[in-house]
Amino acid sequence: MTVPTVPPGRRERKKAATRQKIADTALRLFLEHGYDAVGIREVAAEADVAVTTVFAHFASKEALVFDQDEHFEQRLTYAVTARAPQDPLIPALRQETGALLSHCTTEEAAPLWQLIEGSSALRQYEVSMRLRHAQSLAAAITADPASPRDATACRTIARFAIDAFSLAREADDPQAALDEVFRMIDAAWEAALLSSSEDGESEDSESEDGEEGS
């Protein structure tokens, strides 16, 4: 494989600059006039690029707003896969969720969330995004040695954790709400461990596969 050294390369820098310019312009216009009131054509014109260029960098109009999408997803799965071997799962999830939540509840992030609340298209996009996050997280949890062998329980906990984030974000006191939801998740996880050990402790070598579609 040819390793293109480390230097960013003039071209990639230009590309990144274009992308950033589009994202900045879009966000500014959205915050100024509202998401639904600003069209892609306006964004493109204001950023001085063609409409097709916008879609070359962002998969959809909504993706212009949810740009840190993957970052969120990666931090969450990383918190599971890269924790100390004997660290319990749930507290690790709770801590990372709390950190991510902090980022989203700063005052400077408030207008952004207000924007999202104000557009049904954005709200809809967010839910789907969270579901994707839950699926990634489920994969990470299932692969974890400390998890029960039951895939359903793992997927369940992943969903619950994502729910915790979005429930807490909507609450008056996000961190307190997060605490509460995670107490419930902890209890749920314990229950899953219990029933899986009763159920078939000596049984294994099953269902290694399973996952992924499209």
Added chain:
Amino acid sequence: MTVPTVPPGRRERKKAATRQKIADTALRLFLEHGYDAVGIREVAAEADVAVTTVFAHFASKEALVFDQDEHFEQRLTYAVTARAPQDPLIPALRQETGALLSHCTTEEAAPLWQLIEGSSALRQYEVSMRLRHAQSLAAAITADPASPRDATACRTIARFAIDAFSLAREADDPQAALDEVFRMIDAAWEAALLSSSEDGESEDSESEDGEEGS
């Protein structure tokens, strides 16, 4: 024949017939050629109505597929609000969810879900729909006398219950998966009751009467 004892009204019958014809035609075309491959204009032409008429009956293209939407929502909230006074909440939810799940896992419903899985637009729509259901359910649970006073816990359980449905539907053995998820939900609910009783005044977790507290 149809004897309109309580006058359905000729007009309303025609309206319902048109609606049904549109829904049937759309579903048939979708199943034949795929959701994304069939446009609204084709559906309208095949049903022999105008495009605007389609949207007069259905809010969106996706709504043509998720037609029983409200029925689902109503049954779920009804299971909470209309249960016997001393019936515990979670089993009631579990039972109704199981019944709804049975409807969705029959063989005749399989092609429909296959259709949904095959279109990202439909999957996205479904997630948003489920969120709406969770919100309705949360309202019902919050209003329930047996619930903890804490709104966060109620909203959490509502989400978890909706998650249970969709997680179970995707599982190999839906009913078994539902059992498992609901064991976890039950544990979570108990934990919520516990912490809310510690938190506030001293009340029993078993036979508490929520009383309202402002």
Added chain:
DNA sequence: TTCGAAACACTAACCGTTAGTGCTATTGTC
């Protein structure tokens, strides 16, 4: 230097969706 790939632009279209307008049939009322 030269070649190929990638970024970008531009046009033109498709698709879902929504006014705007008006016709027609049904309904409740006189």
Added chain:
DNA sequence: GACAATAGCACTAACGGTTAGTGTTTCGAA
């Protein structure tokens, strides 16, 4: 029975997101 009000429906035209097709430029690698 006649009448006005209403609601269903059709039709055209458009808007906004998105994509295909077609070039053109520009950089990176051989």
